[in-house]
Amino acid sequence: MEQDLAALQARFGAHYARWLLAVLMVGSMAMVLASTTINVALPAIMSDFGIGLLLAQWLSTGFLAAMTVGLLLAAWAQARLGARLTLQLGLGLFILTSLLALLAQAAWQLIAVRIIQGVCAGLVQPLAMVLIFRSYSAGRRGTALGLYGMGVMVAPTLGPFIGGYLVDHFGWAAVFWLPLPMCLLALIGGHWLMPSQRDPHPAKLDLWAFGLLSLALFTLLGALAEAQRLGWGDVRTDALAVLGLGAGWAFFWRSQRSRTPLLPLTLWRHPAFRRASLVAMVLGMGLYGSTYLIPLFLQTVQGYSAGRAGLLLLPTGVVLALASFLGGWLSDRLSAALLLVTGLLVFALSMAGLGWAAQGASFALLCFWASVGRLGLGLLLPALNTSSLDILTADELAHGAGAITFMRQLGGAVGVSLLTCFIEWRHVAGGATVVAQALAFEQGFWLVAGLFILAILPAWGVRGSRKNVSA
Template sequence: MAEELQALQVRFGARYPRWLLGVLMIGSMAMVMASTTINVALPAIMADFAIGRPVVQWLSTGFLAAMTAGLLLAAWAQARWGARRTAQIGLGLFVLTSLLAVLAQAAWQLIALRIVQGLCAGIVQPLAMVLIFRVFADSGRGLALGLYGLGVMVAPTLGPSVGGYLVDHFGWPAVFWLPLPLCLLALLGGQWLLPSRRESRPPSLDLVAFALLCVVLFALLGALAEAQRFAWDTPRVWLPALVGGLSCVGFFLRSRRGARPLLPLSLWQHSGFRSASWVALTLGLGLYGSTYLIPLYLQTIQGYSAGLAGLLLLPTGVLMGAASFAGGWLSDRVSAALLLAIGLLIFALSAVGLGWLHPGASFLFLCFWACVGRIGLGLLLPALSTGSLDILSPQELAQGAGAITFVRQLGGALGVNLLTFFLEWRHGAEGGHAVAEAQAFQQSFWLVAAVFALTALAARGVRSTAR
């Protein structure tokens, strides 16, 4: 790949790295936007299909779980098909499923299409980080990661903002149209700018390990989803939990013994990578969990429309983009551990503030605390990328990028599921009425704050190279 990247740079000139970065940002923004835009449409989908939160949350967690599994196929797909063909297959299938989603007549059809979309997103997204590390020199890498983080971190906020307006005026199917222009732009730009060379001897894919991983993710998430409606001692709860636990053991045993494991466990021999993984897990919970929780809270407790809930998130996206840009600039100058701790504590403060508010709180107060949290998240991604990958060798880079993104997406899938479980549990425990629901949301925000504050301790172990 290195030789082809040099040839492309010669062909397109000094601007090639910036053009490539733009295409990578557009493609990643489309994938990430699709993962969160659905959240403002959940109340409308619940009403249209007559389903509750335990079922509708699969539209978010199913996507994130499939995306998490797909991340581990990225390195194999890139080696077998090349970066250009991998992006074309993933983005093309994503566009097709988006068009089919608007024709869904039942909730299970919509969930199935979302799972396919998540798999496509998981395969495409890691290509960006690998190419950024290969194309940009050390002096500009932090800035490039900051710009890339600008797109990746802003998309989850801008998506619901625009999607809320579309839902109010065109109904929930409109959220599936939103990423399509970005997908088409990424397909067009990638045709010229992405390298196409494949490895002469691509690695084999461990289908057994991949199947075990899928069973782990969907069985455990399914058990938690069913536990929101049934007792833990019922077979439909404990049986998938048991199957998921046994599959998890089988997956790790196979990964330890395999010559080319799907998930390279040797990466976690680096203490800094282990610490970065805890931060990535929490970042996923905060990024996707809050983007799921806040629009639902605004529409359920504060009585906002989908459009107004999205509008409240719009300034948060602008501030998160600015913070991500600043985080990339700072990651070239200060330690990753310090930036991560600051970002985690800022987000914890935001969650405390949102939990402190009561029904009927002013728009400005709600927007202020949401903005504070997005500033914290904006600082996290560039520092996490730098701190987790700088310690790895060039041979470990592709696997490390996929692994740390895998952990972050795993945090998102588990975070949304666990927050839904906690929300339903506290709603029932507080009495099951409207006031109890408001209290359940309040306690959910406080739980998120506690998790982020504790993770700030793990951030001390992240050590990037000296600046």
């Protein structure tokens, strides 16, 4: 028997929304843990499989790219299968692939596992925002999102620290079984607390659009990587770029003409949603780019072990968790534009500080600047979520939640790939020496700071309507 939110609220009483929030937090924590802990294991994986950074970065970008396209399946899956079955499918497949990763004998097998896990994460992540908006009244959404953000940020707080310790003592395989206990807990809680109601007439899934988008994203990321290895002008690089651009154009052409588009372009008729999308892309670049860049910098330039690199990131996660709660509380009281601009400036200052400190800086100084960046991200996340979704109608909410998360993940996938290519380019251009590598990372931090400064203009124009769109 299918159960909707109203039936579950009647069954579990006044505290139902809190229990549901807890389940959503645990499920999202497992996905965030999977996306971030791999970064402290990259040097060990590169050593064990004998691969370079350009191939190893696919363990991160492959996950993020697959999650990006998987996000667009989330609204269809929720309508077709219901939220409960969507969660069970996503987490069940994630658990299976985590176990298969332990059997990998080649780098491409690990990359394939990460791509499948990215799709699973794309199915699971949007459930949280949609159900929080529907189970909490408009006046409490900011606080609920802040609590959710604070809880979810426990994963990148403890993940690199625990993951780094496990990598030092048990090898890189440990990062694949680390999220499994939370996956099992979310599966059990979701069976009782997640709504199972389905849309009796779900929209048809546009498989052509999904295939075109997947092809565009992976070929363009592949072109960036090949350009660094072979250079622009090489037939393989140019072929990937042309194929990716063609697939991207075909995807938008089909989306404009489809009755049930995979990515409803009408969402961007709202000026605030357009501006929020730009900020979301830059936020993704900073969030995932810095999470990728900092552990790599600490291990390859500073000479830290995986455990010590994770230890430095531990305080930054605490700051991010507290700042996310503060950002959610403030988003119910201050304008989204003010919070977004403040968060962007604070994060840009952090990246500039890391670029200035660079090689030879003390543990405490690096930890301080990294923590400043997490403060900025904590202010950004709840304000971006509330401002982008408040202006949408109830019918647009599921697609809007997926779309804004899509833009953030797209920024993350592109950002990690661009940073990898940029650092390799500057490293080689500087003579491929140890000093050149340190300088390349320093310039990478400055690049991220510049992108966040540029995002201030669209952020200042973001205005939420503050209307109640709860179902």
